[in-house]
Amino acid sequence: MLKKLGGVIFVLMFAFLMAGSAFCAEPIKIGGLFSVSGPAAFLGEPERNTAKMMVDEINKAGGIKGSKIELIVYDTQADPTKAVQLANKLIKDDKVAAIIGPSTTGDSMAIIPIVEKAEIPLISCAAGAKITDPVKKWVFKTAQNDNLAVQRIYEYMNKQKIVKIAIVTVSDGFGASGREQLKLQADKFGIKIISDETYGPQDKDMTAQLTKIRGSEAQAIICWGTNPGPAVVARNVKQLGITLPLFMSHGVSSKKFIELAGEGAEGIILPSGRVIVAGQLPKNDPQKKALLNYVNNYRKHYKVEGDHFGGHAYDAIMLIKGAIERGGALPAAIRDELEKTKSFAGIGGTFSFSAQDHAGLTSDAFVLVQVRNKEWKLVK
């Protein structure tokens, strides 16, 4: 008798629970994996901040079609093993509908098999081209591909009639990917790499490499890395009295770089997302509205300048929001709608995804900027 009663109560409770969830719209769970601490904290921190800010904003405005968003963020510490554990946790325990991040290419590559198997859409915030090349069904990305940045620099070099260059790249995932692209595309632009140097992510003195370059016939130097390495290179270039034009990657397009490199930053040219020169863009730029909105909002919330790393998270959240508005909050629907996104003007560029392209950007996602008087100036 008691057993039966227990069964009835259980069934009743279950029914109530189900009913409850039907009455008030359940929040849509979105997972965030960012390297908030560790060597890639400079990526993960603005990304997490931006994602939180955007989700708060969306919820304040009533959510997406009445459903609030719940953002669950974990810190991968730029460690692929942790990224894998946390991705599993997001999918199995938290049961998220989509994941944004991770911040680094290494982390992203590590969790791709997991999201593919679990069939959960992933919007990576890392730059490595291999994340979406070849195209994976459930994986998208918002950070501009390295090859687009390289293309942008080489186009400019062609205009300046620079043909012999030296490259200095960091020996981590970002640097290796940049080095590969620099070498791959050089021929196409008639550029010859006559000196190919690398440095370790923790190195504090690159004078040895640059001394070699100083002795070569290079007409320009391209350095590919993320802070603080390139700042050391910029300082060392100045220390060694090298007057060759110095180019950097989009990996250093934040105010922090100018601060670190000090005097050495003057005159450096690099490809960057539009966010750091938002105010200098022409009025008809399709991204201008989103950019100014983001920059002002970020400054209001966090008292510092928003950078284009945070922009990757902005784009990821807005893309998911758009997809849910059009197709609902089921993982499969989000994926399908993401793939149909056309001309979304975000922070990183104007995205148009298709079944063949999950990166969605072209080389005009980058503008060239130059450091002048400690400020970024748009190179026309």
Next chain:
Amino acid sequence: MDNSRQLIQYILSGLANGAIYALIGFGFAIIHNSTSIINFAQGEFVMLGGMLTVFFLVFLQAPLLAAISLAIVITTLIGIIFERLAFRPLKNAKPISLVIITIGASILIRGLAMLIWGKDTHALPAFSGDEPIYIAGATIMPQHLWIFAITIVIIILNKSFFSYSIVGKAMRACAYNSQAASLVGIDVKTMVLFSFVISSAIGSLAGIIIAPLTMTAYDVGIMLGLKGFCAVIIGGMSSGLGTVLGGLLLGLLESLGAGYISASYKDAIAFIILLLILFFRPQGLFAAKETERV
């Protein structure tokens, strides 16, 4: 022509780095000689020197000289607190336990620095300008001259302190035989405290003068500490000329190795040297049979 210019450049960069390694090495030697342990928190004193200077200079807008003095004073205070809390209560512990305590302390200091100042790298302005000076086609920064000058001053001060002052002589006596020293009325405990004062002050100074060249962050202490350890091992744990030569040799080999072999092996070179010395000449390169300590 170009080759010799490159060589001079490598030598100049190497010597500058080597001078820093030697200064950090001094800190290891001084504490080792009074306590016969290796203080692996030495690198954190170096980090604290640089970070505190940045903190006072950039955040509190103090003038450079005041910021530097404050940074040295505070690092020294931290050195004293460290000795008081982590060493004195455990005077009878085994050396291995004390070494592990220093490792623990270094992790603690690093962690606190990260919490207080964040994970960012910070730049310190050079003491006198950023314009390179040309020497035989190679370049050197005014900051390098500061490093050389300060290192030489420290070496001279160090030498005269240990050779001529009564406290220095007492510390040396403790290094030779602490029991005998206490029998003749030397307060060994105070001498240990002094050794922490001196080595944390020298360590922080090293961190301050290198920061304008290499920048500083909460985690620079690990690598710099290990390089200083390397230097002092080459020098046979002496706080005199041996460690200076050890540091300079290490700096030179690193820089030449980076230039002529591959920059990727720069750190590996230092540690290969460390291993070779520990295998074949554990008493140091320059020592005769009995190491002349202090």
